[in-house]
């Protein structure tokens with residue numbers, strides 16, 4: 464369940480955005496990817512999922528080189544991904560959103576759906592609602608529940624609390640903490656805020672202008688010299 468990225472370069476056309484990024488996200492640990500707006504955090508997750516092609520570098524998951532696999536093959540290997548902006552099918556109900564994913568998942572099991580709903584109990588009451596009518600926070604919970612239905616071994620979350628009302632942020636953070644501590648799921652979390660990272664992370668990595676400038680265990684985040692690299 465360990466994910467290793469080595470020497471990753473990614474570009475949008477001629478504009479290179481990631482430069483030789485190395486990342487080690489061990490099994491069972493929660494790794495925070497941090498850094499200010501536009502430093503390349505989302506691009507890193509997209510490249511790990513194969514949504515964007517890498518120009519150079521390797522991505523290894525559980526010892527297998529997955530660099531050339533298609534996104535759905537990476538999902539089958541056990542990577543779950545919740546992109547920024549919590550994409551759901553707005554015209555479908557919450558129940559249908561979950562069902563569609565369950566049916567598309569190899570060996571998808573009803574029990575996985577029940578477990579996902581146990582993690583976000585508020586979604587149960589919303590099952591008949593169209594996803595497009597949910598609040599941003601509820602849609603984020605639905606997007607996370609959908610990713611969990613595929614029973615990932617590592618979950619990649621792109622700023623799950625961005626732009627979400629504080630009461631639901633707490634629920635989402637609790638769900639992330641439970642997935643990590645109770646279910647032992649490995650998590651790669653994009654998180655801009657230091658306080659949240661200090662609460663949740665086992666280890667961290669800070670990007671600046673597309674390069675890894677710091678990485679280490681959570682304790683190393685208590686370092687004032689990092690502040691200029693983060694949003695405050």
Ligand SMILES: Nc1ncnc2c1ncn2[C@@H]1O[C@H](COP(=O)(O)OP(=O)(O)OP(=O)(O)O)[C@@H](O)[C@H]1O
Nearest residue numbers: 475478480498499500501502503504505506507547
């Ligand atoms: N589709 C695209 N085409 C061209 N450039 C892009 C594209 N998407 C992102 N970029 C650029 O790549 C850089 C990194 O963007 P990215 O979204 O990965 O950063 P980020 O750290 O996730 O920032 P944010 O927190 O704002 O999402 C930025 O300069 C951005 O403008």
